[in-house]
Amino acid sequence: MLVLALDTATPASTAALVEVTPDGLSGVTERRTVDPRAHGERLAPEIAAVLADAGRRPRDLVAIVAGLGPGPFTGLRVGLATAASMGQALGIPTYGVCSLDALGRAAGPGRVLIATDARRREVYFATYADGVRVAGPEVAKPADVAALLRGAVGDALPAGVLIPGEASVSGLVDRAAGEGALKYGDVFGVPVEEHLLYPPGAALVALAAPRIREGAPSEILTPLYLRRPDAVEPAARKPVLT
Amino acid sequence: MRDEPLVLGIETSCDETGVGIVRGHTLLADALASSVDQHARFGGVVPEVASRAHLEALVPTMQRALDEAGVTLADIDAIAVTSGPGLAGALLVGVAAAKGYALAAEKPIYGVNHLAAHVAVDTLEHGPLPEPAVAMLVSGGHSSLLLVDDITAGVTPLGATIDDAAGEAFDKVARLLGLGFPGGPIIDRAAREGDPASIVFPRGLTAAKDLAAHRFDFSFSGLKTAVARWVESRERAGEPVPVNDVSASFQEAVCDVLTAKAIDACLSTGVKTLVIGGGVAANSRLRALAGERAAKHGIVVRVPRPALCTDNGAMVAALGSHLVKAGVAPSRLDLPADSAMGLTTVSVPG
Numbered sequence: 001m002l003v004l005a006l007d008t009a010t011p012a013s014t015a016a017l018v019e020v021t022p023d024g025l026s027g028v029t030e031r032r033t034v035d036p037r038a039h040g041e042r043l044a045p046e047i048a049a050v051l052a053d054a055g056r057r058p059r060d061l062v063a064i065v066a067g068l069g070p071g072p073f074t075g076l077r078v079g080l081a082t083a084a085s086m087g088q089a090l091g092i093p094t095y096g097v098c099s100l101d102a103l104g105r106a107a108g109p110g111r112v113l114i115a116t117d118a119r120r121r122e123v124y125f126a127t128y129a130d131g132v133r134v135a136g137p138e139v140a141k142p143a144d145v146a147a148l149l150r151g152a153v154g155d156a157l158p159a160g161v162l163i164p165g166e167a168s169v170s171g172l173v174d175r176a177a178g179e180g181a182l183k184y185g186d187v188f189g190v191p192v193e194e195h196l197l198y199p200p201g202a203a204l205v206a207l208a209a210p211r212i213r214e215g216a217p218s219e220i221l222t223p224l225y226l227r228r229p230d231a232v233e234p235a236a237r238k239p240v241l242t
Numbered sequence: 243m244r245d246e247p248l249v250l251g252i253e254t255s256c257d258e259t260g261v262g263i264v265r266g267h268t269l270l271a272d273a274l275a276s277s278v279d280q281h282a283r284f285g286g287v288v289p290e291v292a293s294r295a296h297l298e299a300l301v302p303t304m305q306r307a308l309d310e311a312g313v314t315l316a317d318i319d320a321i322a323v324t325s326g327p328g329l330a331g332a333l334l335v336g337v338a339a340a341k342g343y344a345l346a347a348e349k350p351i352y353g354v355n356h357l358a359a360h361v362a363v364d365t366l367e368h369g370p371l372p373e374p375a376v377a378m379l380v381s382g383g384h385s386s387l388l389l390v391d392d393i394t395a396g397v398t399p400l401g402a403t404i405d406d407a408a409g410e411a412f413d414k415v416a417r418l419l420g421l422g423f424p425g426g427p428i429i430d431r432a433a434r435e436g437d438p439a440s441i442v443f444p445r446g447l448t449a450a451k452d453l454a455a456h457r458f459d460f461s462f463s464g465l466k467t468a469v470a471r472w473v474e475s476r477e478r479a480g481e482p483v484p485v486n487d488v489s490a491s492f493q494e495a496v497c498d499v500l501t502a503k504a505i506d507a508c509l510s511t512g513v514k515t516l517v518i519g520g521g522v523a524a525n526s527r528l529r530a531l532a533g534e535r536a537a538k539h540g541i542v543v544r545v546p547r548p549a550l551c552t553d554n555g556a557m558v559a560a561l562g563s564h565l566v567k568a569g570v571a572p573s574r575l576d577l578p579a580d581s582a583m584g585l586t587t588v589s590v591p592g
């Protein structure tokens with residue numbers, strides 16, 4: 001079963017083709033461009049390219065899996081609009097996966113912090129134990145993530161208590177991955193897996209594989225925004241007469 | 243008619259999610275979803291709110307258009323999408339979706355200019371457009387005068403607003419009169435009960451010294467401030483504000499300038515056809531005054547019905563159909579969304 005995976009929740013635009021078999025995954029082709037402003041231009045040519053690489057056509061696809069974020073909104077929507085429109089045109093189901101989960105799954109065994117850049121000096125993050133999400137996804141300042149983690153993993157402090165200044169998460173997680181972890185590596189103070197910065201297509205498909213195999217109903221691809229739109233209601237009008 | 247191209251158009255440049263389908267120049271479907279209600283309390287379109295709404299609305303709006311036209315995506319010959327100008331994030335949702343449809347259905351894609359589409363839509367209603375024509379596009383996002391030499395290849399900008407768009411002025415004046423959003427239809431209604439000659443508001447860029455540099459340009463910021471001053475001095479004096487008279491006088495000032503400059507553009511270029519588009523083209527006074535003034539000079543005014551004047555998918559499909567018929571090469575899959583797309587680009591070259 002040929003599945004297309006798309007993710008635009010980070011500076012990477014990723015398109016991958018994965019063959020889902022009854023007991024595993026195979027035949028991965030992946031293309032990726034890293035440019036935070038180019039999702040709109042790069043993603044569609046990458047999809048065409050992975051299909052061409054594999055000698056397949058869009059009508060050969062049986063499902064589409066898309067990373068729902070969290071991630072910067074404008075780029076994130078490119079992936080989801082593309083996935084939804086392709087699914088509609090082909091009459092095949094679309095499935096959503098938290099983009100951080102793909103990184104967490106790919107990170108494998110152990111306790112891992114996944115962090116991606118949320119801009120405004122914040123990160124989107126979640127923690128994983130052996131590839132399964134334990135806490136998050138949330139958005140916070142890097143220095144606050146460590147404090148939040150202490151609560152989440154049941155340290156002596158109650159959940160949610162912030163301890164500014166004591167930022168290292170060493171001991172709570174073994175390591176970190178994701179481009180946000182690399183960017184704020186000095187703040188987190190744990191080893192960063194530099195080969196694992198962007199959600200891999202194969203991991204997205206692995207997370208959706210049970211749904212694909214059982215032919216689960218198509219899902220509406222709703223982004224994990226985590227932030228409200230910046231919009232303020234206008235104040236009372238300013239006088240023009242002085 | 244079966245030989246005519248079946249073209250689908252997608253529009254997401256502002257707060258309307260539109261999907262239109264045409265066969266040749268016959269409109270088959272025009273489905274629309276609007277996020278206007280979500281912007282009302284902010285007094286104007288909030289880009290992030292609009293972008294979120296587009297993503298939610300696209301698939302269902304597409305389905306309604308296909309059902310209404312009784313066709314499937316496999317039947318479509320080409321997909322056209324607004325690639326600019328407009329709100330960057332909003333445009334990107336439509337462009338990404340259009341690429342998804344084009345890729346999946348293996349159809350050509352045309353990234354088109356929103357303003358040229360506002361002109362092209364008139365051919366769905368009134369047939370082939372005599373060229374050259376002058377077009378006046380007036381909405382909350384744009385106020386332009388254009389010379390249309392060839393709708394598939396060349397549109398020459400004659401003038402544009404140097405500050406607020408005409409529709410924006412309606413919104414701001416409606417807000418200061420406490421009338422709500424969007425302002426256009428509300429002011430139009432209030433103005434019918436008022437006296438347009440009761441208050442003389444300024445006509446921007448019509449003085450001789452301004453005409454030298456800005457003959458076909460508009461300015462509505464000074465008018466908006468003048469209305470605010472007038473209303474405020476009434477309030478300070480403890481006198482009631484005659485909302486209908488203010489609306490009528492403000493509307494008269496806008497329509498006077500718009501039509502005077504549009505007719506002047508026709509006369510100076512020797513053009514006998516004036517097309518008016520954009521949301522403000524639905525204004526009853528603008529239509530009446532343009533008709534009156536044009537008739538004096540033997541100029542024919544063409545205004546599509548209100549549903550086709552505001553942003554919609556049919557206009558994009560209409561322009562796409564012209565491009566297909568003219569044999570224009572489609573755009574490529576790396577087609578960008580261009581929020582500041584200039585008028586010299588009718589469609590993004592492949």
Ligand SMILES: [Zn+2]
Pocket residue numbers: 356360381383520552553
């Ligand atoms: Zn418009």
